[in-house]
Amino acid sequence: MLVSLDWLKDYVTLPEDLSPEQIMHDLTLATVEVEGVEFPAERLAGICVAEVVSAEPVPDTRLTMTRCDAGEHGVLPVVCGAANVRAGLRVALALPGARIYPHGASEALVVKQAQLRGMDSHAVICAADEIGLTGVFPAADDKTIIELSELTEVALGTPLADAVGYADAVFEIDNKSLTNRPDLWGHYGIARELAAIYSAPLAELPEAPKVPAAQRALLAPSEPAVCNRFTATVFEGVSVQQAPLAMRSRLARVGQRAIDLFVDLTNYVMFAVGQPSHAFDADQLNGPLRARFGESGEQLTLLDGVEVQGDPAMAFIADESTPLAVAGVKGGAASGVTSDTSRIFLEMANFDAKLIRAASQKIGARTEASTRFEKALDTQRIDQGLGLFHALLKEVQPAARVVAFQDEVSRATERAVVVVTHDYINTRLGVPFAADAIQASLEVLGFEVEVANDEFRLRAPTWRSTGDVSLPADIVEEVARLHGYDNFQFVPPRIDLTHLPRSRRMPLDRQVRELLATAGLQEVFTYPWTRDALIEAAAGSATDFLALEMPPAPDLARLRPSLLPNLLEAVVTNQRYYEEFGLFEVGSVYSETGDRTSAAAVLAGSSAEGLFRKLRGVVEHVQRRAQLESIRLMPSREPHDWADPEAQLHILKGEERVGVLARVSNRSKRLSGIDRAEVIGFELSLAPLSYHPTRENRYEKVPEFPASWFDVSVLLADDVTWEQVLAQTAAIDPLLREVRWIGEYRGKGIPESHRSLTLRLVVGAHDRTLVSEEAEAVRSKVVSVLTENLSAVQR
Amino acid sequence: MTDAADDLRSELSGALEAANSPEAVEQLRVAYLGKKGKITALLKSLGQLPPEERKAAGQRINQLKNAASEELEQRKLELVDAAGSGVVIDVTAPGLPVAPGGLHPITQMMYDLDDAFAALNFEVYQGPEISTEHHDFDNMNFPPDHPARESMDTYWLAGGDGNESRRCLRPHLTGGSVRHMLEGSPPYRFVYPGHVYRNETTDARHERAFVQYEALIVDREVPFTAGRLLIDTILQTVFGKPVKTRMRAGFFPFVEPGYEIDMECQVCAGEGCSVCKHVGWLEVMPGGVPHPNVLRCAGLNPDEWTGFYVNVGLDRLVMMRYGIDDVRLFHSADLRFLHQFR
Numbered sequence A: 001m002l003v004s005l006d007w008l009k010d011y012v013t014l015p016e017d018l019s020p021e022q023i024m025h026d027l028t029l030a031t032v033e034v035e036g037v038e039f040p041a042e043r044l045a046g047i048c049v050a051e052v053v054s055a056e057p058v059p060d061t062r063l064t065m066t067r068c069d070a071g072e073h074g075v076l077p078v079v080c081g082a083a084n085v086r087a088g089l090r091v092a093l094a095l096p097g098a099r100i101y102p103h104g105a106s107e108a109l110v111v112k113q114a115q116l117r118g119m120d121s122h123a124v125i126c127a128a129d130e131i132g133l134t135g136v137f138p139a140a141d142d143k144t145i146i147e148l149s150e151l152t153e154v155a156l157g158t159p160l161a162d163a164v165g166y167a168d169a170v171f172e173i174d175n176k177s178l179t180n181r182p183d184l185w186g187h188y189g190i191a192r193e194l195a196a197i198y199s200a201p202l203a204e205l206p207e208a209p210k211v212p213a214a215q216r217a218l219l220a221p222s223e224p225a226v227c228n229r230f231t232a233t234v235f236e237g238v239s240v241q242q243a244p245l246a247m248r249s250r251l252a253r254v255g256q257r258a259i260d261l262f263v264d265l266t267n268y269v270m271f272a273v274g275q276p277s278h279a280f281d282a283d284q285l286n287g288p289l290r291a292r293f294g295e296s297g298e299q300l301t302l303l304d305g306v307e308v309q310g311d312p313a314m315a316f317i318a319d320e321s322t323p324l325a326v327a328g329v330k331g332g333a334a335s336g337v338t339s340d341t342s343r344i345f346l347e348m349a350n351f352d353a354k355l356i357r358a359a360s361q362k363i364g365a366r367t368e369a370s371t372r373f374e375k376a377l378d379t380q381r382i383d384q385g386l387g388l389f390h391a392l393l394k395e396v397q398p399a400a401r402v403v404a405f406q407d408e409v410s411r412a413t414e415r416a417v418v419v420v421t422h423d424y425i426n427t428r429l430g431v432p433f434a435a436d437a438i439q440a441s442l443e444v445l446g447f448e449v450e451v452a453n454d455e456f457r458l459r460a461p462t463w464r465s466t467g468d469v470s471l472p473a474d475i476v477e478e479v480a481r482l483h484g485y486d487n488f489q490f491v492p493p494r495i496d497l498t499h500l501p502r503s504r505r506m507p508l509d510r511q512v513r514e515l516l517a518t519a520g521l522q523e524v525f526t527y528p529w530t531r532d533a534l535i536e537a538a539a540g541s542a543t544d545f546l547a548l549e550m551p552p553a554p555d556l557a558r559l560r561p562s563l564l565p566n567l568l569e570a571v572v573t574n575q576r577y578y579e580e581f582g583l584f585e586v587g588s589v590y591s592e593t594g595d596r597t598s599a600a601a602v603l604a605g606s607s608a609e610g611l612f613r614k615l616r617g618v619v620e621h622v623q624r625r626a627q628l629e630s631i632r633l634m635p636s637r638e639p640h641d642w643a644d645p646e647a648q649l650h651i652l653k654g655e656e657r658v659g660v661l662a663r664v665s666n667r668s669k670r671l672s673g674i675d676r677a678e679v680i681g682f683e684l685s686l687a688p689l690s691y692h693p694t695r696e697n698r699y700e701k702v703p704e705f706p707a708s709w710f711d712v713s714v715l716l717a718d719d720v721t722w723e724q725v726l727a728q729t730a731a732i733d734p735l736l737r738e739v740r741w742i743g744e745y746r747g748k749g750i751p752e753s754h755r756s757l758t759l760r761l762v763v764g765a766h767d768r769t770l771v772s773e774e775a776e777a778v779r780s781k782v783v784s785v786l787t788e789n790l791s792a793v794q795r
Numbered sequence B: 001m002t003d004a005a006d007d008l009r010s011e012l013s014g015a016l017e018a019a020n021s022p023e024a025v026e027q028l029r030v031a032y033l034g035k036k037g038k039i040t041a042l043l044k045s046l047g048q049l050p051p052e053e054r055k056a057a058g059q060r061i062n063q064l065k066n067a068a069s070e071e072l073e074q075r076k077l078e079l080v081d082a083a084g085s086g087v088v089i090d091v092t093a094p095g096l097p098v099a100p101g102g103l104h105p106i107t108q109m110m111y112d113l114d115d116a117f118a119a120l121n122f123e124v125y126q127g128p129e130i131s132t133e134h135h136d137f138d139n140m141n142f143p144p145d146h147p148a149r150e151s152m153d154t155y156w157l158a159g160g161d162g163n164e165s166r167r168c169l170r171p172h173l174t175g176g177s178v179r180h181m182l183e184g185s186p187p188y189r190f191v192y193p194g195h196v197y198r199n200e201t202t203d204a205r206h207e208r209a210f211v212q213y214e215a216l217i218v219d220r221e222v223p224f225t226a227g228r229l230l231i232d233t234i235l236q237t238v239f240g241k242p243v244k245t246r247m248r249a250g251f252f253p254f255v256e257p258g259y260e261i262d263m264e265c266q267v268c269a270g271e272g273c274s275v276c277k278h279v280g281w282l283e284v285m286p287g288g289v290p291h292p293n294v295l296r297c298a299g300l301n302p303d304e305w306t307g308f309y310v311n312v313g314l315d316r317l318v319m320m321r322y323g324i325d326d327v328r329l330f331h332s333a334d335l336r337f338l339h340q341f342r
């Protein structure tokens, strides 16, 4: 919303030395966010009022050679191409140095002395659109120059900005910060806030004259659910012309272009006090008007030509035969004021806020009127609106007469009553305020204050009573913001140490994230939704999806049942730039029962075997470092969405499967678009996991006597697993402390489908140092067990 | 005899001085202490001395032998140490990366904040992402016809039989805070970090998925200025130094009174620049006293309990921390971006 300082000054007498920047700051801190301030005169710099003293057509062209009297700037030769240029005309003359925007140009043109077809031209006579004044001087076309016929009293050479009232400061207020303050949607409301902030006097608005009741009914009973108050005023003896320059100028400065006197008057009243209204041509109406719900089958053509279908979810203003306007949103074309209108029917009413919002959404028209009505206006504001309308019309058209008036009220806004104790206010603010100071600041805002026994009994003004103020907390806010939030001293909170629950240790998801990151994987965030194609690629078995009603894209409706699909997509994102990398995500996965936290990782690179062992190491690292209650890894060939059953481990807690660690299958890779790379992944559901309540392992005595070790290489068929080797050698001899994996080798000298496995045997006794014969005996035991049971061949 | 010993001693010292390799020292050892060495020869000549002189001369020559032996060894070690390792290292080659992994920059910020609040004895709460209209709107002081309830802002889930409350991806965290309070007993002091989702058109400043951080105190007496503790903790953690803030009037349905909290623009130090639209301040978070209706929904009597609440978008703070110019990078999973923050 744009607010003119010049306009505000009609209503509030501000301290003289107050700068617009200071007002912007103070209003922002106490009331609403002022996003900026502009000075419209800057756009008109170097343009002055001048008079054409002579105008001679240039033969064989459409040009006119003129001389323009620009007062102190002299009499200048100017070549002009407009058809309406003529001697005696007052014009807007752009002097050298001024910036203008020739028809349609987005970049400014700087005026300078020039020659046109050999003729001197030392200035430019401006059209409205060249200097951004179409709102004030509506023109038939962009070849028509502004005719300043209303400025005959102004001295020639006067800056145009001064002459048309543009020496102003215009504030831009963030509409969002006004959402809950319907009282601020007009200059008078903002002026009231400034009066409170600066303890400045606020002017009274003119009262509406008492008008005898209408002889015949202007209004029929309205639907109470639609309309809280409906007033009708009929004026006769009006003529529809242009509004006076001062009014057009103000409207233009706040972004509203001039249309005709009555549209401009209703707009002016709306921007002044926030009350919308609508002027009908009284002679186009058939019988009394009322506000009612739309009916299906009805049609209405709006002022802008749009066709609206009747609907019980929106409200119409209608006469006896037909709908005339969408109530509170927009008027119809047929009943609008035209240049032939001589009698005006002014509708000024108050409508149900929700209905207005629904209707404006329905017809896709958010107008200045609907924006205000949907905030819930008070019914008493109509009195202010009428008073102002009467006063303005009387000034502009003294001949206009009010001939009839009718006022139907079904629900007047009641003043909200709030009772709040002095102590409550002071406790919540943390600073003692004197009762009379509280009373004074609330009274400036229009509250009626009664103080008794340390208690304030407050009646809020109607303009704050439509939902804005209703609670003691609202009163605290009023006192605090007028005092200035920044003027309060910091009071540290007093904290009761005995009650707060406190998490015993780091949440598991954080622990897992940190462990995965230190293990060399990079955390990523992916979206909660997953592409259908990726679900097909990597989560095909899921059935109970949660899906979005309005997804970001048609194939993104389903929420991820697993983290793997999106991680595979992340592999695709990165495979162009990296040969080997690891990614993980800890986040929600979704099913019909809701969401649960899952951890997943992928390693991409070239060697499946190496990557697999690396990722297995990561899982073991997480399990050990996070002190997870025993989870174990178990080979499985059970088919699982993305896993290659030939290279798969189930992650088990007890007998429950809580995760899978596997090579990503060729099919999943192909369908998700991964080329070349091998990918190993795991996914682990965190919900079933818990920290070991304390620590799970027991101390073992440190061996007193040194152990010795030696390596053994054996040839084994590929279907013999490491786990089998461990199982065979486990309880073979009390002197064998450990069998360690050293490495495996395939290739030259090793038969097809075999590998050479190198083991390290660690031997030792707790009570002596072994002699070499004892160690040798263990070695041959191991070799013979492997040879007999696993068909190993010693190398 | 003693003269000869002294001469040999200084001769050896001079020779050692001149020796420039361990091998040269070894040659000197042979030349003086070997079987045919000069000191060995002197020792052998003892027999030719008169018996009464032998003892003193013997002691003298043995001293010489020990001193010479020590001096030789010392010189040899010196030369070995000085010889260098023969290893060639290009010390200017880049360091090898230590485990190239890392946390997402938003996670890092979240944990920085968790730790800062944990130090103030705040609890860290985590709630579900799938929520309901009941929790996130009815309980939250949103009027039944509030625009945020319409599908354009919130990701409503498809289906539902119409009897139960509509389900959604949580559009904010405050509904979860209320849920948490319903489960416990006051006073409360907790933070609540989490992902939230809104149906928006995305661009460099807008995302559909983002991370919020909520901090809440509820107690019997919490003057609103005490809320600055929450604000200052957050901003000091993020920027590593005290940051000037201001509170101004603002309206949010969860709070009454509500404040908009601005911080001094860190780019221009409050002078005004294009980042802060020339006002010197940047809007960072809304805050305020929990609305009486919100407290009521949390099972608390608003006449008895009050508090302070802030809610901050971590995405924006992380963007400010590093100077990131496009919010969509956070969900890009692009390692070229993410690796910059490990």
Ligand SMILES: [Zn+2]
Pocket: B265, B266, B267, B268, B269, B270, B271, B272, B273, B274, B275, B276, B277, B278, B280, B281
């Ligand atoms: Zn700045």
